[in-house]
Amino acid sequence: MVTKEVNNNDILLHVEDLKMHFPIYRGVFQRQVGAVRAVDGISFDVKRGETLGLVGESGCGKSTTGRTILQLYKPTSGNVIFDGADLVKLKGEQMRQMRRKMQMIFQDPYASLNPRMTVAQLVGEPLMVHNVATGAEINERVQHLLDVVNLNPAFASRYPHEFSGGQRQRIGVARALALQPSFIICDEPISALDVSIQAQVVNLLEELQEQFNLTYLFIAHDLSMVKHISDRVAVMYLGVIVELTSRDELYAKPLHPYTQALLSAVPIPDPIADAKRKRTILQGDVPSPVNPPSGCRFRTRCPIAEAICAETRPEFREIKPGHFVACFFAERFL
């Protein structure tokens, strides 16, 4: 059993009504004809020391959310308060200083590491860029970091192609840890890895969290892995968060029809338990974020949708302490 101390009032990251619309340009004059509403008004907090899972299907905006928080995209509107500072308003040197505290682990360890750099260069690069160490000190830190992620420090002079997927992801983790951040966004860090390797990386992430008191935003589409690693979980659908609560609550008593359908669709590796489950199979596909449905985004596939769902967007409300849901009829499932 992994136990963690999470102080309820210590909020590290506060996201408020964050929107990220990517404009679409057409024609000779490249006029803007519309926008992909990848993230369309989401609000949530991340507490210091916790892991917040962010789940959803492809195209729901979960990765965009991660990137927008780190200001890798300039948000269309909204606030991102990290450690007391509004990242959206920070510029230049101030932003650079802030970046040290927040890092990212990417999905594809085959694409996210420069093939022409050695492991020592890859892991040492952040130290050099941010001028926190020089010369021999860098080497020392790199050796230590490799040791921390269970890679043999003797491999420091090798190139990424000499490593397996799991090992490469460890290099990515070492790189993210180099600047001793307090917050790491893990963007599908294990979905490119084989099953037996996934467990290795997840266990490592959990150990590191304990050791360095890290806060994670863990983005994934694998609901069972998110359940395993998270303290609280937010479910996204088509650019909005539809439900957010503690992991036990979410998986035991989901209140949003989308969460319910999503959970019932996850295969369980046990034929007996699998046969006993009630399944909700959703009809159709996710609509396009260029032209999302009016009112509730989920209404086109929702088994309990009514007229009101097409008219008004349901408020993302706290239905009971710590349990947020965006559905008019969530009370039915209480």
Next chain:
Amino acid sequence: MPDFILDVQGLETTFRTPDGVVHAVNGVSFGLAEGETLGVVGESGCGKSVTMLSVMGLIPSPPGKVEAGKAMFAGQDLIKMSKEEIRHVRGAQIAMIFQDPMTSLNPVLTIGRQLEEPLMLHIGMTKNQARERAAELLSMVGIPNAKDRLNDYPHQYSGGMRQRVMIAMALSCSPQILIADEPTTALDVTIQAQIMDLVKRLRDELGMAIIWITHDLGVVAGLAQRVLVMYGGYIIEEAPVKELYANPEHPYTIGLLGSLPRVDEKERAKLFSIDGLPPVLYQKPDACPFAPRCKWAIEHCWKENPPLLVVGPDHRAACWVDTKTGRHR
């Protein structure tokens, strides 16, 4: 043993690479009964796809080569067939669906055209008959307005719909066997649930046998009757589905099941992880290929590669150690 409609014996496939000859499949034998759903599970590089491609005569040669083995289907050996002969089996009697619905459809031909082709080629339908049947097939796999949508191109379909088209195409000539190679891996879970629901329904309606290749032990649990687990080009465990999940015998299967978090788990325990990496076999091993990662390994494991040993009713595992007692079998 019941009569098998597909009986594979001692299949071996190698690939010549710049680094040496890779032994991808090393003497795989299995049977498929009529109407049965067989799950084949393993991680990337374990030989699960190559096994099926070898059976279907789809191994690119060179660099690949089927070195040995038989695959008996309807009294004929598929491995010995000429390219021309096997083309008449493929698609007509044995059909295949692949992992990536984005790349397995031709982007410049309409969906209708691609669905009609096997019907005209294998069954000898006329253009008009084929058109009508194509519309039927498309609505059978749950695509609304099937008739109109025949004129669409693949890019106008979503991923889940394309996979439905692939299934419609595979089923168009009423095959006896459907081989599905990770057909839901590229899809989202809610779409995966739709596709699996569809396959189960069609299986019950049409009574075909299915070989379902996947790395996802969860998918197999809800679908298959019998499961083969592959590792390093060998079948290392074979059992009926309930038996396999309740009493896994091979250390690799045990590790694989233990390393999966479950959406219905109650307590948060540390995940069981298998150290090390799956092997790439440049030589046929004279030890158990899993021994370097195995915590039960004993001396014998390093000296002789275990064959599939009977460990229970219909249950076989390739391991020298009884994992329940830790002793030599």
